[in-house]
Structures are given as structure tokens and as C-alpha cells.
Amino acid sequence: MEVNIRKEEKALVVSVTGRMDAVSAPDFDTQVEEQVDKGETSLVLDLSGLDYISSAGLRSMLTLAKKLKTKEGDLVLCGLQDVVNEVFEVSGFSTIFEIFGSVEEAMEGR
């Protein structure tokens, strides 16, 4: 798993590529927490390069979303591949997050 972070005008775009599971999720947590602690509150998670997610990855996203809520920030997701989308559907996570097709769409109206 690789996490790339770039600052855009309206939000911080966090791109996750590879596989997010019990082994790799802690690394994601560390990297995004660092950003939130620096004061970033508006995050777009670009998952177009994410090939696999388990409940450990879902938990990381929920933890992040909860944390941002307390800071009146927000987290939106975009670019889910079919296998990742299936996990979001089954777990009900597709209804708790705002999900867009692409980073561009996620940026519109922000």
C-alpha cells in the first residue's frame, strides 16, 4: 500500500494505492493522523488505485471520519473500484460516506 498526499486549494487529496488490510492500515492511520494534527480538516480520499480493502481499512476510514467530524471537517471518497465498492455496499459504508466518481467530481461544489 502506498499513500500519496497532495494539497489542493479546496482540500487535501489522499491517494491510496495497493491493498489496505490489517497489515497496511496502521501505516495509513499514521500518515493521515499526521495531516489532521497539522490542521487539515477537509480530505478527499482517492481510492482509484486501491485494489483491495478489508474491515481493517474500513475501520481506518471510519476512525478518520469520526475524528474530522469532531473538528467540523469532512471526508469524502472517490474512484472506488468494483471489488472495493462491493465491500462498501455489503458493510453499509456506501451510505455513511459521500462517494464520487473522481477527484474532479469530489472537488466540484466544495
Added chain:
Amino acid sequence: MSTPKRDQLRLPANLEYHHRLKNFILDYASKEGFDERRCHQIELASDEILANIISYAYPEEKGDISVICDSDQDGALLVQIIDTGVPFNPLEVGEPNLYLGVEERKMGGLGVFLSRKMVDEFRYCRQEGRNIVTLYKKKTD
């Protein structure tokens, strides 16, 4: 058609072996001719159970995880995931409430829930000090 073969692997219940154990199951399913979507479902179902054992089965002493892959005469896959840790019946874990929002949504129970959703049958038994989870997945609908 090749004759189905029973295959097994036993490794320490440690995060460093998580991928090897999971890939062992995935490779078996793939060799048995399961399609990509079903392979992913088998992978996720196994991943969640392995991750639970690694995190919770052996709070004090160290222990192992055994994985046994087999297929029945119809080509369906049977995966047994076994540990000798604290008794844990995943079937008794409550289902997460899928309709709650970010603030109310709880973290627990999600892994077992996903695992159960990914297979056709999910069984558990406690036998001679062992937790045995059996995942059953058909090759076609």
C-alpha cells in the same frame, strides 16, 4: 479434471504471516478454478478470520494458525481455519447496524460480518481446545 487435493499450512499467529496464510488459501481457490470475483470473496472471508485470530486468540502465550483447504465432489471449496487460543465463537458476534451514520457507527463486528457475507456457509465449532472456522464456497450459483 484434476483430482481435488487437500492441502494444509501451519504458521505462527503473527501479523508477519498473515499474507502467507491468506495467499495459501487464495492460491488454492485459484488453482481450483474459482473466478476472480469469488477468489476475492474467499480472500476477504479468510483475511478477516485470520486477522481476528492474530489479534485476539493468543493474548498471553504464542500460538499457531492451521489452514486446511479442501474441495468436495462438486468442486466447492472448504477452508478450515484453526487456532488453539481462547474460545471464540464468531457466530455469537452481533451484526453491526448498517444504517447508522459516521458518529454513531461502531467499529466492532465488521470483520466477522463481512466474512460471513462472502461465503455460502460459515460454520464454527470448538473441539478439543481448538476453534475451528469452516468457510464453504460454491464455484457457481
